[in-house]
Amino acid sequence: MSEDPQVENSDVETSKVEASKAEAPKVQPPQVVTVTLNPAIDLTITLDHFVIGTVQRATAAVSTCGGKGINVAGCLADWGIRVVATGVLGRANDGTFAEFFAAKGIADRFVRTPGETRTNIKIADRTSGETTDVNLPGLRVPAVAFDAVRKMLMDSVAPGRPVVLAGSLPETLPETAWARLAADLRGREARIVLDTSGGPLAAALKANVPIHAVKPNHVELEAVIGRPLTGTGELVEAARTLLARGLALVVVSRGAEGALFVDSETALAARLPAKAALSTVGAGDAMVAGIVAALIEDAPIERIARLSTAFAASKLDRIGPYLGPAEDIERLAAAVSVTLI
Ligand SMILES: Nc1ncnc2c1ncn2[C@@H]1O[C@H](COP(=O)(O)OP(=O)(O)OP(=O)(O)O)[C@@H](O)[C@H]1O
Ligand SMILES: O=P(O)(O)OC[C@@]1(O)O[C@H](CO)[C@@H](O)[C@@H]1O
Numbered sequence: 416m417s418e419d420p421q422v423e424n425s426d427v428e429t430s431k432v433e434a435s436k437a438e439a440p441k442v443q444p445p446q447v448v449t450v451t452l453n454p455a456i457d458l459t460i461t462l463d464h465f466v467i468g469t470v471q472r473a474t475a476a477v478s479t480c481g482g483k484g485i486n487v488a489g490c491l492a493d494w495g496i497r498v499v500a501t502g503v504l505g506r507a508n509d510g511t512f513a514e515f516f517a518a519k520g521i522a523d524r525f526v527r528t529p530g531e532t533r534t535n536i537k538i539a540d541r542t543s544g545e546t547t548d549v550n551l552p553g554l555r556v557p558a559v560a561f562d563a564v565r566k567m568l569m570d571s572v573a574p575g576r577p578v579v580l581a582g583s584l585p586e587t588l589p590e591t592a593w594a595r596l597a598a599d600l601r602g603r604e605a606r607i608v609l610d611t612s613g614g615p616l617a618a619a620l621k622a623n624v625p626i627h628a629v630k631p632n633h634v635e636l637e638a639v640i641g642r643p644l645t646g647t648g649e650l651v652e653a654a655r656t657l658l659a660r661g662l663a664l665v666v667v668s669r670g671a672e673g674a675l676f677v678d679s680e681t682a683l684a685a686r687l688p689a690k691a692a693l694s695t696v697g698a699g700d701a702m703v704a705g706i707v708a709a710l711i712e713d714a715p716i717e718r719i720a721r722l723s724t725a726f727a728a729s730k731l732d733r734i735g736p737y738l739g740p741a742e743d744i745e746r747l748a749a750a751v752s753v754t755l756i
């Protein structure tokens with residue numbers, strides 16, 4: 416584990432204060448902790464025109480650090496938020512991640528386990544602007560590594576601060592792994608933002624655990640509700656079904672059509688004009704980062720909608736978890752069209 420000057424450690428702090436009160440550095444607790452149990456190196460292959468079953472010549476290939484929680488951490492760091500990132504990395508190729516965390520000023524609290532973190536293939540088609548994802552299964556994470564993450568999370572979380580649990584689960588962990596972490600956090604006043612899908616999402620929603628917000632996309636929401644959903648009305652109704660399970664906020668992302676933001680009082684539709692993305696990979700994660708950045712401001716739902724839509728739009732111009740300058744994002748946030756439903 417790397418030295419982390421941003422994370423409060425009361426023992427270390429006390430001894431520093433005793434040594435020299437005047438010179439004691441002001442150690443700030445992290446503002447956000449993100450957890451990624453199944454990270455990835457994303458290999459984005461850009462093609463002028465993707466045609467299945469043909470020989471293709473790539474115009475570019477770029478490798479970036481990925482996995483949903485890592486992407487959220489990257490965007491939050493660019494926004495100037497202090498982040499601790501934890502989860503499980505394969506020791507054999509963790510150098511790329513260590514460099515990424517160091518460059519972004521993200522506190523690296525990943526548990527290392529033998530083996531290689533997976534590489535996911537992302538095929539970006541310049542003609543359609545669509546990206547095709549081929550995600551690999553990932554590391555076989557042993558129970559002992561998961562237990563180490565549980566401990567790391569408990570040691571890192573600060574009261575009232577957001578915790579992001581994001582992405583799929585390695586196949587060696589039970590579908591209840593996210594629910595387990597959320598249950599661990601009970602009583603810690605953490606605001607948990609969960610971004611996962613399928614069985615792990617259903618398991619967490621079924622468990623009686625304190626989740627603040629979820630951000631399914633349209634397909635993920637259909638899967639958890641168990642039927643096809645057509646149009647804004649049905650999506651909002653489905654989001655309200657999730658709210659009834661004790662959540663404070665449900666955000667349903669709809670790709671180029673924007674997103675719906677639903678809490679107990681309000682439902683908003685927010686969007687910016689559709690645009691051709693350099694890569695759509697991680698747009699949803701940038702949106703989660705924007706939600707979290709607004710939660711830190713204790714912002715009302717309209718600001719959550721504006722800021723997270725702006726984060727997502729800013730990321731679309733980049734490959735990997737990177738945002739543009741803050742003033743550009745605020746300009747985008749002001750331009751977001753927000754409609755009361
Ligand atoms: N082509 C686009 N033009 C404008 N905005 C877009 C476009 N694609 C995505 N967005 C923005 O990004 C948000 C998140 O996108 P999307 O719904 O595709 O997330 P996702 O499925 O969770 O993606 P991922 O899993 O790759 O992070 C959308 O709600 C929208 O605000
Ligand atoms: O297999 P998962 O965990 O569902 O998704 C993994 C992934 O597609 O999510 C990110 C984009 O959201 C990428 O960086 C990464 O490759």
